[in-house]
Amino acid sequence: MSITDQELDLLRTKAIDAKDFAYCPYSNFRVGACFLSTDGTYYSGANVENACYPVGTCAERCALAGAVASCKRPQIPKFKALAVATDISPPASPCGMCRQFINEFCGSTLPIYMYDKDNQYVMKTLGDLLPMSFGPQDLLPPR
Template sequence: MANPESLTPLSKDELQELAERAISAKEYAYCPYSNFRVGACVLLSTGAYHTGSNVEVAATPVGICAERCAIAPIVASIKRPDMPVMRALAVSTDIDPPASPCGMCRQFINEFATSRDLPIYMYGKDGLSGNVVKMTIGELLPMSFGPNDLKRNE
């Protein structure tokens, strides 16, 4: 379980930075087939922000969504006991209403979220001045299957 300080609500400045970085990350999307740009940003308990954008390839299932692109390098570069807690995730698209993470990303986010209350902010085509949807990973992926379910089998 995460320590309480890491799950505190975001300050106005943190939320602004998180949103701006997710929106900016769309500029790096490689999506020549769908032209559907997605940017994502994770805020960690260390105060660090980590961004990602979607990367498509001609063999469709081989690409990676922005959310997984933002989270995977964190997981792959830090030993588990030292892994920082994700405090929030923002996703930005060019459509309205904003798109939510796909099912695969929801499961991926759930794996590394230390709380079902992890907030996910979704921004649409007008960014900060437009429609913003906030949901938790628990709301986006009810009755999820995760690491704790495997422990019940032991």
């Protein structure tokens, strides 16, 4: 299910706008993210840091946790695309922890649009960024 030009325009705008909502007094590294679900909803997020660095969260996980927790079980949301925006060039890619978090809910064909400081993007799929992933299929069946 591919993303339209109009959807990508809006997804880009929302990811870039989300940088203004980052709480990052320790790194000063603002990240905005936005997921588009297959039912047409946009879920934004930003990085939220902590004085104890490992306790903070990235923008991608902030957005996706919010999206998943907006969907009543047993349904699981599906996503068409992710956009991530930072203030550097070339654009930052999602960290490995976020790639892993995304992998729980998105297939390897999910397009990830990474926007640089000039709002230009590089696109890679989740499969490109997390090949040979560890995922639910590797576990024994959950209880």
